[in-house]
Amino acid sequence: MIRLPLVRQGPLRALAIRLAAAITLVLLTVGVIYLDRDGYRDVNGDGLTLLDCFYYAVVSLSTTGYGDITPVTPDARLMNIVFITPARVLFLIILVGTTLEVLTDQYRNSLRVTRWRRKLKDHVIVCGYGTKGRAAVSALLETGYDKSRIIIVEGRDAALRQAAANGLVAIEGNATRSAVLEEADVRKAKAVIIATDTDEASVLISLTVRQLTAGQVRIIAAVREQENAALLKQSGAHHVIVSSSTAGRLLGLTTTTPPLIDVVEDLLTPGQGMALAMRSAERAEVGRNPRELQTLVVALIRRGKVVPLGGEQSMTIETGDMLVYIRDEEHRGVDLPV
Template identity: 45%
Template sequence: MKLAGHDAMARQADERTTTYRVKLPRRVVERPLRQVARRVLMALTVLLATAMIVWADRGGYNDTSDGTVDLLDSFYYATVTLSTTGYGDIVPVSDFARLINIFVITPLRVLFLIILVGTTLEVLTERTREEWRLNRWRSTLRDHVVVVGFGTKGRSAVETVCATGLKPEQVVVVDPSGKAIEAATALGYAGVTGDATRSSVLLRAEVQRARKIIVATQRDDTAVLVTLTARQLNRAAKIVACVREEENAPLLRQSGADAVITSASAAGRLLGLSVLSPHAGMVMEDLIQKGSGLDLVERTVTKPEVGLKPRDTDDLVVSVVRGHRMLGYDDPAVGTLQLTDRLITIARVTPTRQVVPDTKPLP
């Protein structure tokens, strides 16, 4: 109840002081100019069809000015009839012409009016439809992944998470850049434009219901503030954050991050390893890249593996996760494998072999 009250108060304050925008992905997006051109072409087609119908039956019409109907009169009659102007100077006089007006020209008039007002109606209903989509999205969103920052790091993190089977609908991207959110929604993710250091913006991403939060901002101080705010709103979510400088990692952990990745030092160590041992560097790069070669995966222990030692399994076991402890494969405390253990293994990924649903690549 306290969190719900905080949510409502934050949203009210946000509407007064903060500019934000929640954008859901669209499957088909048509440019406005193309949409208008298509509607104009349809209206002209209806006008031309009506004029040709009148011209084909011109003998059944009477023009009060000269008594005959030519091609120009046909277009004139079609224009004033479809626009419901109806001056009355050209009228159908034969029974056949009147039947054509009833069963053909009248439906064409209705179609013409629908085409003309279609764009206006679409503009008027767009806001209501978008509000309905947002409300429905918020009501169904649970246990999703919130990604703060959609740069190179954030995009790679999302691709890795989705490669395990997570649906794009379960990913919400938060970024202050409108272009970044456009790129995210183009890939099928929901996006929130705004400053993620503000609790009101994170609440728009439903961070209080998220299961995992990825903080991939460009600045370390921003990452600390985002992590602190996210942890305050969601005590149970797993938060993984990235920093540039290793000296800022302890501060991020104190702010509530469960895991901290130091991008600068990690890249430096990989460069140094590649210089000292190029082949070892290639192996590490292969492990980092997702979808080919070797991958680090985490999986549960299968029943046939219970009672075995890590070295006796078919996969190359690196570590064993037991409870809240991570033990090395050669740690004497491991003993034999238990059914509740999780294994971190190195597996080879090929086009014909996919990662099973029970496994998940390490972030």
């Protein structure tokens, strides 16, 4: 089931509005009848009291109509035509408003899903909206990625509600199932981020995505154990991040060389000090050594592979290279996120 982000009012507020509208309509009808009470005939023959007006209004609006009070003058009958009958229809609409609202919401949601699917392309699917999934989405949004092009696949109801509350499209289901990934249009996706709680689920999702997309969609996955990283790459993942090992290395750096962890956090946090970025090599930079540029280049991406700049080997920039560099966040330009 696809859950599009939607701002809705609470059920108590909706019920209170309907109740107030129904009471207002009844009171208005009573007032109209009471002003023209001489035009009605009561079987008791003693005229209409205020209570009789309330009684006639309620039985008329609810279409019960016992017939013990009837309009007899032309003015009273005309008032029944131009006011009481439309009020009766409106009152019925209020009574069945809940059903109508459900049907309307279903139609509206179906229409929104159709429009959403028509525009969906080059999106990112995030499998799992736990701690890792939320952090991945935050990183995408911080680098300027459009929120409407992020789809969450999650089976837990609490996580689905949180994703919808954050304005994200959420699909309920297990990402290891082909049908669920088909709902997310995985074949049109730009990338799939696997951020599940277990390594076994990550491997199954990677295999499923590779089978559905024939390896055409980039898969980025996180695993807990280092020994499962190779298995995940064999399953089709292009990039694997070992969360336990990465956290352990950061803990070690914090213990032995505390300032280094501050530098790493600064590089990984957009909008603060320095940040890693990537851009295409300019024509004037082709043939030059990356170390000669004013930009602090730390690596080259050549034909999809990382070319480190360490060592004494002389290296020049080629056409089509991507430059990975450290950017000053205070003077940031238009770059591609790393």
